[in-house]
Structure formats: C-alpha cells, structure tokens
Amino acid sequence: MKNVIYIYVALLGVITLMSTSCGKLDDIDPVFLLDADEAITNEGSADLALAAIYARFRTFDGTEMYAIPSLFSHVGQLEEGDNRPELNSYVANLPITTSGNIRMNEGGYANMYDVINNVNFLIQKVADIQVPFSTDTRKAEILAEARAMRALAHFYLLRLWGQFYDMNSEFGINIRTAPVISNEAFPRHTVAESYTAILEDLDNAIANAPEGKEKFFISRTAAKGLKAKVLLYMGNYNEAAMLAKDIIDNSAPEFALAPTHAELFDNTTEDILNNSELLFVTRGENNIVVGLGGTWGAAVIGNPDFVTLANTGSVIIGSQEITYDAPDNRMFNTFSEEGSGLKYVRRNTDDIIDVIYHLRMAEIYLIHAEADARANSSVTADALASLNTIRTRAGATTTGGDGFETYPDTMSLDQFLEAVRIEKSIELTTEVSEEWFDLVRYDFADGFGSGFQVSDIKATATNPDKFILPISPESIQNGGGVVKQNPSY
Template sequence: MKRILSYIIILGVAAGQYACNKQLNALPDQSKVEENVILDLKGAEVALNGAYYRFVNGGDDRGVPSTITANDREIFPGRLSGYVEYPYGGGDLTNITIQAESFSILPAWTNSYMLVNAANGVIKGTEALPPAKISDQKRKEILGQARFLRAYGHYRLLSYFGQFYDINSAYGALLRLEPVTSNNISKQRSSVKESYDAIMEDVDYAIANAPATNTSYYASKWAAKALKARILINRAQPGDYQEVINIGREFMGGSPYSLEADLRQLFINKGIESNEVILGILPMPNQRSKADTYFYFGPGYVPTQPLTDIFKGDPRANWVLGDMSGSVGITKFIGPKVEHCYVFRLTEIYLLTAEAIVRSGGSVTEAGGYLRTVMEHAGVTDFTAVNNATTADAMLIEIYKETVRNMICEDGQEWFALLRLPFATVQSIRPAIISINQYILPIPRTEFQRNAQIGEQNPGFNK
C-alpha cells in the first residue's frame, strides 16, 4: 500500500468523513464514506488512514494535533491494577468503585467504538469496489488491516466491558459489524462466545491477508498474530494455550523481530523504530499529550507503593521510576521518544508463551528459560526467584511480576495478567477487588439511554 499516511491527510479525513461526536454511538458521517471517499484504490487507502487515526486516538490537544493515547491505554489500566495513581486525589479507579455514570470509563468505550465504526466504513466501501478499481491483492491487504483494527477495538470492548473470562457468559460485547446508521444503532449485545467467534474471524482474516511486512505503525500479519496470542491467553479454551505457544515459537524462530539488547534504549532512544516493536503509535509533529499526562505539574501520575515494592532489587527501578520535580514519577518514557506508544512488543510474546506453557501443563523449566531471556534483555542478572520457582503456581507469579516490571503502562498488560491469577491471589495483590464482578467495567449509562435493545447491565452494577 502506498505510504500516504501523512498526518495532515489523516487529520483532514478525520475532520471530514470520519469525524464523530464524542457522544456515545452518535451517528457519524461515515454512512457517506462509500459514495464520497471509497471510489477507487486511493480512496480506500485514505479511508484506511482515517481508521488508523481512530486507532491512535488522534485529536486536538490544546491546539496541537496529537495522538491522545496515554490516558486510555497506559494510565487507565495502570490505575485499575493499582500501580499508578494521580497524586492529587483518589477516585473510582483507585478504589474500583466505578459506576455506570463514571466519566473515567467513557474513553475506553467511546474510543473503541469510533475505531470499530471507522473500520466498518473501510470494510464496506472496499468490499464494494469493482475489480476494475482495485486489484485483488490490494483489496485483501486493506481489508486485512481494517479487520485487524475492528478486531482490536472489539476485543478491547469485550475485555473491559464483557465477562471475557467465561466463554459461557451472556455478557459479551456489543458487536458492530457494519457502519452505524439510524436503522441499526439500537442493537443487543452478544454472548461472550459469539464475541470471541466474531473477533477471531477478523483476526484470522488479517493473518491471512494483511501485509506480511509493514512499518511499525501499520498493522501486519505479525501484529494480527500478536493480537491472536493476547486474545487466546484470556479465552483459555481447549487448544488455546498450545496455539499461543505455536505463535510464540513462530515469532522467535522466523519473524523479523528481535528483543532489544538494552530495554532502556527502546524507550529512551529508539522508540517504535526498535526491531522489538511489532506495532506502535507514531506521534504527530510537536505533540505534547503524553509528556503532559505523565509529567505535568511535577509528576502527573505517580507509582503506588505496590509498584515501588515490585521493583525492589531490580535494576530497572533506577529508570522506570525516578525523580520528577522532587517527587517519584514514572520516568520509563523520558527521552527523545517520550511520545511514542507501544501496542505490541516481542517481550509480550515471550511472556505469553511462558505463561501458556505453564498453564498447559508444560515444562516449568522451559517457561523459566523464556522468562530469564526477557529479564536478561532488561538488565537483570539475579535470577534467584525464577530459579526457585519450581512449581506451576510459583512460576506464574514470577511471570506476572515480570509482566508488571517490563510492561507497566503498555496497553493493559499488567491489568489482564493480574486477572488471570487465582482470585485469592488477585485479592492479595489488589485488595480493592472484593468480587469477580470488578474484573470488568459497567456499560456506560449513556449507552442505555441511546440503545434500548442492548440488554442487561453487567452484574453488580446499576444502569
């Protein structure tokens, strides 16, 4: 696909054909995309860039075009997991007392549906193009990327707002498989199994048809495989763990990616240009969104005591956490690449592979080997805890701890790794969780006001 992703084009597309109200499920102009934009290959590419604009949470940050990603995908799950906090007050994320009217949950819901809706516009318009207007190969590559984006958006919705951990639950995602119009805005949510089936259909299509290689800020077959591994570890159905292992070994044995020799250099100097990054977010010129999110007024967000404790004795404590205007802040991203964001890194694949080996009854020693490899690349030299983890339960705890230390504030990895542990362990790590109902969030109240057919609220919450 032509590299037409200039952020000027993206902003133009987003402001026009792809602009939505920030109202939940508000009718977008996207119903006109097929006629006005996707008339040929170039139109399909421009529309796809508009969907990527939604993927990066593109917007205006006090007059500066920015990828407004940090709060939604980095701070939000960090606060849910109890490792990151706003220093000037607690709140419903700190205590996990979120309710349907809570403002804090709206970005995770609204941004995901804007992405899904934009992807749907690309899919519908590109599928409708006659063969004379687009080659079969280009059509498949564009659809592969669009379906990856739709799968990513739907999976975020399922994992944050649906009982993703129970395949038999009726509380799945509200699936949107076509652009929203006045005729279909009212829709019932799907079951968890139906949600996984639809998401996996998109992921498998992306694996088969997305470009084999792409720049690190566009989706590829490898990004789709990474998404599949992330989904399967949580779906946890027969054969899922083995497939995660297979994906992991494929990455390690035949992918264009390799672990960064010095993890700190990835964040400080290399950013998404690092050969470890499978998919990342390239900032717009001169943006300041993330820097302000983390560092404004001294440290904008600070590590909690549990996060400080988990870094005790670890060499990364000296640069993941550090001094910010006299207070301890999250300094992991400080450097020329501060505004870069990371969606999938090879480290995650190593950690998921190790976890899948243990959960499938495989060799704890083999899993420990993958874990030590990741830690070595992060500068760790003391592997006593890993070497002493000779049981499955002990190894899972070590994998969880490394996930926190290595991937804190990276697309929710610390939160979902926590929720895969036994409930008693989750409670001991995150005492605010007193019920499994708190593993997911309530559907925002505004959705019930606009969509009478959606169904019941998630258990434990009011509409």
C-alpha cells in the same frame, strides 16, 4: 441516514483522524469531509481511509482509556492537581457511572466503536471498488488490515467492558460487523461469541495482511501476535504457546528483542518506529503530544507495595534469593523509588515522537512462557528459556549466586507462573495496562475468592464485579434498555 466520514489532514497530507461522530478531537479541525459513497472509490482513497482508522487509536480519549487499568492495578494515588472523581474511583477500584467530568470511560467506549464503524464502512466500500488495484493482493491487504483493527477494537472493548476472563459469561460486548445506519440498539453477545468474531478477523489478517511495512501498520506477524494474546486470555494455552513460539523462532530480524529495555523509552525520535522490538504501535505526531507520554507524564504515584516489590522485591527458590529487578533497570523507567511516574516523563513534551505500544516482542516471550507452562502443567525448558530471555535482556546474570539473576530449573509451577506475572508487570506496566488483566486472569483461574487474588496486590480490589467498567447509563437508556448493564452497576 447519510454515511459521513470525517477526514482530518495534517499539513503534509498525512491523514490523522477519521470519525463518524462529532466532537472535539485533538483540537484539529476537519479540512474537508465527504459522503462515504464518494470518499472510497479507488485504492488511493481506500488507503487514506485506512490510515485514518489507524489514527483513531491515538485520539485523546483513546489514549486515556489505555491508562484506566493501570489506575486499577499499580497506581496508589494521583498527584495534586488531577483529583477528578472519575480518576479517583479507578484508583480505589470502585468505578463510578457518573461524575462532574466523566470522560475516560465513555470516551474510550465511544472511540472504539467509532473505529469499528469506520472499519465496517471501509470494508463495505472497498468490496464495491471495481477499478484495478496496484497489485493483485493490495485489495485483500487493505481489508485484512481493517479487520485486524476491528479485532483489536473489539478486544479492547471486551477486556474493559466485558467479563473477558469467563468463556461461559453472557456479558460479552456488542459485536458489529456491518455499518451502523440507524439508531437501533442490539443486545450484547456472549464472551465466547465475542472471541469468535475477534479470532475470525485476526485469522483473515494472518492470511492476507502485508509484511515489510512500518510498525505502525498491521503485518501478518503482528496479527499472529495479537491472536496469541487473545488465545491466552481465552485459556487456549496450547495454541497460544505455539503461535508465540513461531513468532520467536521465525520472525527475526524484522521482529526481535531490542538490545535493552530502556532504549524503547529513551528514544523519542523517528528511529523508535523502526525498532525490531515493535510488532504494532500507534504513531503519535510532533507538537500534538497524543500518546502514552501525553496521558501519563509524571502525574501518578505507584502503589507502594508494587514499587517496593519491583525495586527491591525478591523470591526464594530453594536456597537462592533472586531479585526481580536491579537499580536503574526496567522499574527505574516506570516509577522512582518514591513512586513518581517516570516511564513516559521524557515524552511529555511537544517536540518528540510518542508511541502507544500495543504489542512488542517482550510480551510475546512472556505469553509463550505462561502459555507453554499452563498447557503442559509444568515448567518446560522452552517456557523457562523464554522467561529468562527477558531477564537476561534486562541485565540479569546466569552466575547462580544471590541477586539479579536468571531463574533456575528447580522452580515449581506455581513459583514460575507468579514469576511470569511479576516479570510481565515490571516489563510492561503502564503501556496498555497488561498488568491489570493478568491479575484478573490469574484470580479467575484460581477461582475468585480463593488462591491468588487481585486484592493480594491491590488491597482495594475486592469485588470482581468492579474488575470491569460500567457501560454508560446514557447509552443503555438511549438504547431502550436493550443493552444489559454489567453486574453491580
């Protein structure tokens, strides 16, 4: 089987896409294609192939994949003109396996495995390069960046198509660490095995990835942040908290909270790519509109309960009422009071720089807050400080009266964890859909069907089997049934 790498080149010579599969991608035709054995022969060609792998995270099917969990969680309905059965099935929390225009599920699944396969070819070929690199570390850096991309792709696959929340589950994903050179199908790994492979790649990136590059490349700090996020999902709270705290304490000024939340979404110029808030983003391109702005625009209407909660909701702590947000702050940049999508509406044009926020510093603070509290079974001073840092950045005061203020140290653990979840959903909603995975994690931590439940937030989300997506029946059939389908599909 010939190992073909498709390399798509923009007019200025910037690599934008690479795929081992055929099909329409962003309406850009390949300028040239090379056999893998000929394409990666030195540092320059390895760098080009690496850039193409990064770009695979911004293909159209890829960006739509990031939206599916937000349709699960905080989208109440679609606006007129986009009522495809597939989309409506996500909004209703009953994903379908077939429809007249099914693309988001199958397209995202295939795209992530394309990323993984391209990484595996790159690793194989870079290891064989005999000519010197420009520095003693660059070869290891390229391999580390590639492995971080493989880890992220495997992680995205696991949390959408695997029972990511249950370390004892057999329903992980198929982990691939070698190039696919045949049509042979392989069975799924367990969830624990899936996480082990993801962490191995991230540990390599933490040790060997470069620092000081643009935020649309993986750095050692970004790899550390991704590992903290993965550990939180695994329930390894102590290590997640330590990694997140290390980033908070030791990564400024290159990695630090931006002064305001709004500037991350109001700025649609090249400057956004240098914002200190960003740990890792996928860079869009002018006149292509591929990114979260192109995916979301203003085509969704928020779940009324969530919109109300974020716009006017509050919590009583002791005798004090504390609102979750204030007018014209974070929530205004996500949904209007009527529920229309706003967060990316200013990006839905063809003359801007669009980005996909894979990880930013606000999430690191919130990972630390939750993980530190869970690890210590109490609201520690450090955990509270991290949560209130996000509140203060959003405009909360520390006056101690009623209103949009910081949280007091009299919170119970349950109150604190719920506050973290809500603050995280307001802060990050519709970016890469972190709010949905938090709902599932919290539900599983209390035992599905007792305590906190996803259905408390999204009434239609009552079946835990439907909290993840079905693997394409066509993929299962083509593999001779070797790959086991998710329960209830």
